Amino acid sequence: MSAAVVASPLTDEQARGQVAASRRIVVKVGSSSLTSADGGLLDHARLHALVNALAARIADGVQVVLVSSGAIAAGIGPLGLAQRPNDLATQQAAASVGQGALVAAYDAGFGHHGLTVGQVLLTADDTTRRSHYTNARRTLERLLALGIVPVINENDTVATSEIRFGDNDRLAALVAHLIGADTLVLLTDVDALYTDKPDRPGARRIPVVRGADELAAVDVSARGSRVGTGGMQTKVEAASIAGAAGITAVLAAAGDVAGVLAGEDVGTVFLPSGRRRASRTWWLQHATTSRGALVVDAGAVTALTERGKSLLPAGITEVRGTFADGDPVDVIGPDGQVVARGLTNYSSVELPLMLGRSTREIAADLGPEYEREAIHRDHLAVH
Ligand SMILES: Nc1ncnc2c1ncn2[C@@H]1O[C@H](COP(=O)(O)OP(=O)(O)O)[C@@H](O)[C@H]1O
Numbered sequence: 491m492s493a494a495v496v497a498s499p500l501t502d503e504q505a506r507g508q509v510a511a512s513r514r515i516v517v518k519v520g521s522s523s524l525t526s527a528d529g530g531l532l533d534h535a536r537l538h539a540l541v542n543a544l545a546a547r548i549a550d551g552v553q554v555v556l557v558s559s560g561a562i563a564a565g566i567g568p569l570g571l572a573q574r575p576n577d578l579a580t581q582q583a584a585a586s587v588g589q590g591a592l593v594a595a596y597d598a599g600f601g602h603h604g605l606t607v608g609q610v611l612l613t614a615d616d617t618t619r620r621s622h623y624t625n626a627r628r629t630l631e632r633l634l635a636l637g638i639v640p641v642i643n644e645n646d647t648v649a650t651s652e653i654r655f656g657d658n659d660r661l662a663a664l665v666a667h668l669i670g671a672d673t674l675v676l677l678t679d680v681d682a683l684y685t686d687k688p689d690r691p692g693a694r695r696i697p698v699v700r701g702a703d704e705l706a707a708v709d710v711s712a713r714g715s716r717v718g719t720g721g722m723q724t725k726v727e728a729a730s731i732a733g734a735a736g737i738t739a740v741l742a743a744a745g746d747v748a749g750v751l752a753g754e755d756v757g758t759v760f761l762p763s764g765r766r767r768a769s770r771t772w773w774l775q776h777a778t779t780s781r782g783a784l785v786v787d788a789g790a791v792t793a794l795t796e797r798g799k800s801l802l803p804a805g806i807t808e809v810r811g812t813f814a815d816g817d818p819v820d821v822i823g824p825d826g827q828v829v830a831r832g833l834t835n836y837s838s839v840e841l842p843l844m845l846g847r848s849t850r851e852i853a854a855d856l857g858p859e860y861e862r863e864a865i866h867r868d869h870l871a872v873h
């Protein structure tokens with residue numbers, strides 16, 4: 491959870507009311523809610539119940555974007571596997587088979603309501619590269635304008651482990667920000683966030699989360715279901731990412747989706763902590779994955795965090811990782827704390843030649859093209 495999250499001014503009822511009044515919603519559904527109890531085959535009855543609830547809201551004029559997991563789980567049966575594969579290559583093979591089945595099922599389900607679905611497969615790179623991010627926005631906007639129901643998943647068959655999201659909860663939060671959704675709904679196989687793993691004695695439902703400090707005592711460490719990936723941890727993080735963009739999130743059981751969308755007191759509502767915004771800073775903090783790090787001295791930390799300055803090579807003491815110019819990197823203070831993330835102007839090959847040197851000295855030595863800052867403040871998000 492981000493330390494920057496603060497308590498929301500909204501009441502519980504106001505937030506529920508806003509969910510019911512939302513005009514644009516991102517709904518994420520997990521593998522465990524779409525597959526049979528033993529995993530491995532699509533549970534068509536549950537999938538259709540979800541589709542029917544969403545189609546009813548769409549008929550009321552609400553725009554719905556569906557982020558659906560389940561490709562790997564749906565590929566388990568057809569591939570004759572006994573359980574969810576652990577290795578990436580077999581997961582990708584399962585996703586390749588299962589994604590087709592998944593979208594065919596949505597196509598048939600929404601088709602009963604006269605609705606058409608459009609498959610959108612995204613990779614983490616599509617959010618890390620700002621140009622890809624805005625391209626994805628254009629496509630989704632056009633699909634919605636055409637009355638299509640976008641069905642999004644990670645492009646599992648091509649994503650390698652380094653560039654993988656791995657969980658659709660965060661992807662759904664990024665999509666919610668991308669399209670300026672009012673609400674993010676995270677559907678899973680438990681009916682709410684609990685104080686502890688739900689089957690443990692004494693675990694209680696948490697109806698509302700107002701700020702990060704309320705989550706301090708909540709145990710979200712337990713692993714997810716047999717077919718799911720991230721468990722509660724990734725859902726709580728997704729709700730926090732959405733909240734920082736001013737988006738209300740609700741976590742609930744897939745079977746309760748109609749109640750959630752009607753604003754009923756089901757599941758757990760996460761009140762937004764930030765203002766509605768489509769800022770570059772938000773994107774840098776939440777949508778990018780750092781490719782390396784620049785360790786800086788105490789003076790540079792003050793310049794960035796208190797004086798709103800750009801990062802100059804003079805303040806950098808160490809370069810970590812392998813990255814190209816334009817890549818997102820973390821900025822780490824002398825005490826090891828990450829203080830910012832930014833888009834670097836130089837690669838990890840160029841930077842070591844420049845450390846601790848003044849801009850003028852570097853330009854005299856390496857040429858005028860090396861007179862730029864290491865990270866310009868317009869491309870810097872200070873934590
Ligand atoms: N504090 C908690 N509250 C609710 N559920 C929890 C908690 N901690 C762990 N879980 C587990 O998280 C699981 C949901 O995560 P996951 O299997 O990844 O879902 P999905 O496939 O829907 O993404 C639940 O089955 C539940 O047992």
Ligand SMILES: N[C@@H](CCC(=O)OP(=O)(O)O)C(=O)O
Nearest residue numbers: 521559560561562657658719
């Ligand atoms: N992209 C993967 C799902 C990854 C994922 O986040 O799964 P889950 O925890 O069930 O939401 C798939 O379609 O199988």
